[in-house]
Amino acid sequence: MPENMLTADIGVIGAGPAGYSAAVYAVRAGFSVVLWGGPEPGGQLMTTNEVENFIGFPDGIMGPELMERSKQQAIRLGVKFIWDSITGIEKQADGFLLKADKEPGKVKAVVIATGAVAKWLGTESETKFRGKGISACATCDGFFFKGKKVAVIGGGDVAMEDTNTLTQFAESVSVFVRGEEDKMKASKIMYERAKNNPKVKFYFNTEVDEFLGDDRLKSVRIKNRTTGETQELPMEGAFVAIGHKPNTDAFKDFVECDDGGWIKVNVTATSVAGVFAAGDVADKVYRQAITSAGTGCMAALDAKRYLEHQN
Numbered sequence: 001m002p003e004n005m006l007t008a009d010i011g012v013i014g015a016g017p018a019g020y021s022a023a024v025y026a027v028r029a030g031f032s033v034v035l036w037g038g039p040e041p042g043g044q045l046m047t048t049n050e051v052e053n054f055i056g057f058p059d060g061i062m063g064p065e066l067m068e069r070s071k072q073q074a075i076r077l078g079v080k081f082i083w084d085s086i087t088g089i090e091k092q093a094d095g096f097l098l099k100a101d102k103e104p105g106k107v108k109a110v111v112i113a114t115g116a117v118a119k120w121l122g123t124e125s126e127t128k129f130r131g132k133g134i135s136a137c138a139t140c141d142g143f144f145f146k147g148k149k150v151a152v153i154g155g156g157d158v159a160m161e162d163t164n165t166l167t168q169f170a171e172s173v174s175v176f177v178r179g180e181e182d183k184m185k186a187s188k189i190m191y192e193r194a195k196n197n198p199k200v201k202f203y204f205n206t207e208v209d210e211f212l213g214d215d216r217l218k219s220v221r222i223k224n225r226t227t228g229e230t231q232e233l234p235m236e237g238a239f240v241a242i243g244h245k246p247n248t249d250a251f252k253d254f255v256e257c258d259d260g261g262w263i264k265v266n267v268t269a270t271s272v273a274g275v276f277a278a279g280d281v282a283d284k285v286y287r288q289a290i291t292s293a294g295t296g297c298m299a300a301l302d303a304k305r306y307l308e309h310q311n
């Protein structure tokens with residue numbers, strides 16, 4: 001074994017709510033645990049401000065603070081942190097080799113908790129107003145737009161669900177769809193539910209030309225894709241709902257994934273015995289911090305049961 005090879009009972013891959021929770025439960029169960037944190041220590045919550053729906057914080061908590069506290073909790077309990085990315089997993093006779101550029105590891109069971117990333121439009125003005133009016137999570141941030149005019153960008157089922165969620169808070173919801181109405185990606189039932197809500201207005205064949213404002217988003221300039229005609233609509237919120245990508249590039253040839261790349265699980269068990277998955281990487285439906293922490297706990301307890309049966 002190379003000199004710099006780390007060893008542990010359980011290797012956790014990912015430093016978001018799922019990874020931290022899995023690591024805490026695994027170490028509290030008496031196992032040695034190494035956690036590889038990857039490209040974004042703290043995960044998606046590092047990119048948000050106030051988290052108001054994580055239970056136990058009556059006044060809300062800033063996303064980065066929630067993650068820093070989770071990390072400190074794991075460190076205090078004895079989790080070893082490595083700020084390196086795992087590039088692949090190999091099954092070996094006595095466990096798993098976790099490949100990494102700098103600090104690979106040898107473990108007996110694995111929890112994959114590498115999360116997902118929202119797809120963004122990728123424009124400069126979108127980046128400028130992210131967290132300042134622009135979000136990719138209606139369930140998380142819709143509440144902050146009570147009585148305001150908001151937009152949804154996208155024409156799939158998630159965009160329709162976000163639209164319906166936002167009608168509970170917003171004064172109006174404008175939905176910008178690139179394609180024509182008869183080519184909507186969303187299922188008919190989801191589309192009709194959104195369309196029939198009096199607060200909702202659809203703009204088809206339309207794309208965002210520019211997000212505008214000063215320190216926060218104030219309006220959205222949209223463009224008709226056929227005529228090139230533009231119009232500026234006052235808007236304090238915009239929700240980009242054009243999909244998510246699970247972080248499974250390093251594992252998709254090792255564990256079974258669905259067509260979208262999400263890891264297939266039976267509760268938390270993947271297609272490979274001894275390898276478990278938790279959080280957004282195996283959940284395209286709920287994608288919340290609390291559900292990720294919950295499945296992280298479950299994955300650690302499933303790994304514990306697996307290891308107990310190995311002995």
Ligand SMILES: Cc1cc2nc3c(=O)[nH]c(=O)nc-3n(C[C@H](O)[C@H](O)[C@H](O)COP(=O)(O)OP(=O)(O)OC[C@H]3O[C@@H](n4cnc5c(N)ncnc54)[C@H](O)[C@@H]3O)c2cc1C
Nearest residue numbers: 014015016018038040043044086115140279280287288289
């Ligand atoms: C802007 C925004 C606001 C949100 N607000 C809320 C909210 O208010 N409430 C709520 O409940 N949820 C909210 N969410 C959703 C929540 O952040 C996610 O559901 C949650 O973070 C998912 O946790 P996770 O641990 O599964 O993955 P993530 O948080 O995505 O963390 C993934 C981790 O895996 C690591 N990683 C990735 N690839 C590798 C690799 N190859 N090797 C090693 N490590 C790797 C990353 O570095 C990261 O540390 C929000 C999301 C966003 C984007």
